[in-house]
């Protein structure tokens with residue numbers, strides 16, 4: 001069988017788990033083996049119905065009091081207990097923080113390789129796979145030999161979630177799991193809502209981006225003004241956060257947030273690949289840069305050559321006139 | 325308090341990635357090298373913890389001899405000592421890397437200089453394996469918290485917070501522990517000139533380790549299909565404003 005680790009939020013299937021289930025079903029089909037899933041914590045049984053639509057025939061449910069809050073080692077022990085009872089040729093998780101963490105822990109405990117951020121996996125001997133490296137700027141094609149179950153995580157957004165042609169009746173089985181204190185030493189003790197609202201940048205339809213070319217923290221006033229007029233948010237490059245002009249939570253890119261607005265207006269940003277991976281899902285990109293040869297000028301849909309401190313005030317004036 | 329930090333020498337790619345002619349690796353001929361932003365924060369955190377609590381900090385890397393450059397960078401920021409585990413010129417996988425790093429920690433333990441805390445990045449920027457910290461922790465039998473953005477260490481305990489969706493989740497583990505961090509944990513300082521000079525004079529401990537077969541064989545690297553955006557030049561300077569307004573309308577951002 002092929003086992004998929006499924007994450008849920010109080011019984012609602014996480015989007016990225018739907019992606020992982022879709023890839024895992026494709027693998028199970030190619031290998032001619034059944035698809036199983038494992039779920040942790042209370043509310044898991046509510047997912048059983050949803051999971052049948054993805055072709056899962058057996059749901060392994062680990063639902064003890066000890067698992068009420070997330071604990072990576074305990075989850076990994078649960079996965080190992082499942083594959084010991086029902087041999088799996090592969091285990092698939094979504095490439096979320098938790099998915100990667102649990103899979104890496106399974107790999108570490110079992111002494112098996114684990115391959116992160118796969119976009120395609122073909123069962124066989126050996127398994128063939130493609131995975132993202134360099135935050136998605138490079139694809140690696142590789143072969144995997146393993147003495148035990150092959151462990152994969154699925155790169156978020158690389159698979160279009162699709163239900164099976166016909167839903168399967170799901171048989172639910174409890175996971176035989178006895179946990180030690182050490183297995184629960186790392187577990188979530190508390191949830192907090194941060195004081196700042198980090199959602200606005202990720203959810204905005206328009207994002208005005210500022211880079212080193214903005215010149216100073218004060219220089220952002222005109223970007224804030226433009227974002228205000230358009231009902232959008234301001235994001236920045238790493239150069240800006242490193243200089244302390246803006247907090248890191250505003251950073252777009254490989255080590256910041258990933259955005260997908262209708263329009264991204266990048267001002268004074270050169271277009272390093274680590275920045276572009278954070279905004280490549282924008283429907284349209286508009287670059288304003290004083291250097292007509294800056295890399296971003298050929299990566300954008302629209303380009304304006306010029307000093308942002310000249311172009312943006314003129315644009316803001318015109319917008320005020322139109323919307324007055 | 326003793327803190328150890330693991331950093332990895334990686335090429336710093338700028339506007340675009342160029343692959344070697346055989347498609348097996350990234351062409352680094354024209355590139356500089358550095359460490360990831362996550363690891364810069366790990367180094368900064370180690371320096372701050374020792375500034376606050378006393379003790380000492382050690383930086384360790386598995387890499388080629390040229391990785392001395394990255395060790396000196398970390399020492400220029402205030403790390404006390406450095407260990408280089410020689411990997412030769414080959415790229416090691418995450419299992420071998422973790423085993424080598426764990427043996428460097430074990431050596432410190434054997435010398436009676438056991439670290440209280442081991443800091444790593446959440447993921448390396450090049451390989452993006454998301455696992456070395458967890459494997460090192462498992463080998464040592466220490467707890468591991470990953471992806472940490474806020475860290476408080478006191479009285480033999482590390483309280484760590486990380487993002488989960490729109491919330492923060494909190495973990496508390498007893499030391500010794502492994503913590504992997506993400507950029508945003510702190511704002512790293514820049515190296516000072518005296519710091520750089522001091523770092524150049526410091527000795528670097530050399531170690532050897534064994535590379536193992538890991539099951540994963542790279543066949544080739546390739547660049548993903550281009551986004552295929554065609555660039556329209558809207559104009560130069562303020563002359564572009566009329567067309568800019570049109571674009572705001574065309575993209576649905578401006579209703580009127």
Ligand SMILES: Cc1cc2nc3c(=O)[nH]c(=O)nc-3n(C[C@H](O)[C@H](O)[C@H](O)COP(=O)(O)OP(=O)(O)OC[C@H]3O[C@@H](n4cnc5c(N)ncnc54)[C@H](O)[C@@H]3O)c2cc1C
Nearest residue numbers: 211212213237238239253254255268270274275290308449
């Ligand atoms: C592992 C790793 C992860 C990284 N993660 C991220 C990340 O998450 N996000 C990120 O952004 N970066 C990231 N970086 C850094 C990235 O490589 C670049 O260094 C960074 O994006 C550069 O920021 P910038 O474009 O603002 O600055 P620069 O590259 O210095 O570009 C400034 C631009 O402004 C233009 N300019 C100057 N003055 C003006 C003016 N008056 N008007 C208009 N234009 C002007 C210049 O022509 C230039 O193109 C990462 C790097 C590494 C190695």
Ligand SMILES: Nc1ncnc2c1ncn2[C@@H]1O[C@H](COP(=O)(O)O)[C@@H](O)[C@H]1O
Nearest residue numbers: 330331386444445447448453454455456
């Ligand atoms: N060769 C290496 N030398 C030292 N530390 C490393 C090395 N490779 C990975 N690491 C550490 O492990 C983290 C996660 O790497 P990875 O699991 O490969 O994505 C990195 O951010 C580093 O802190």
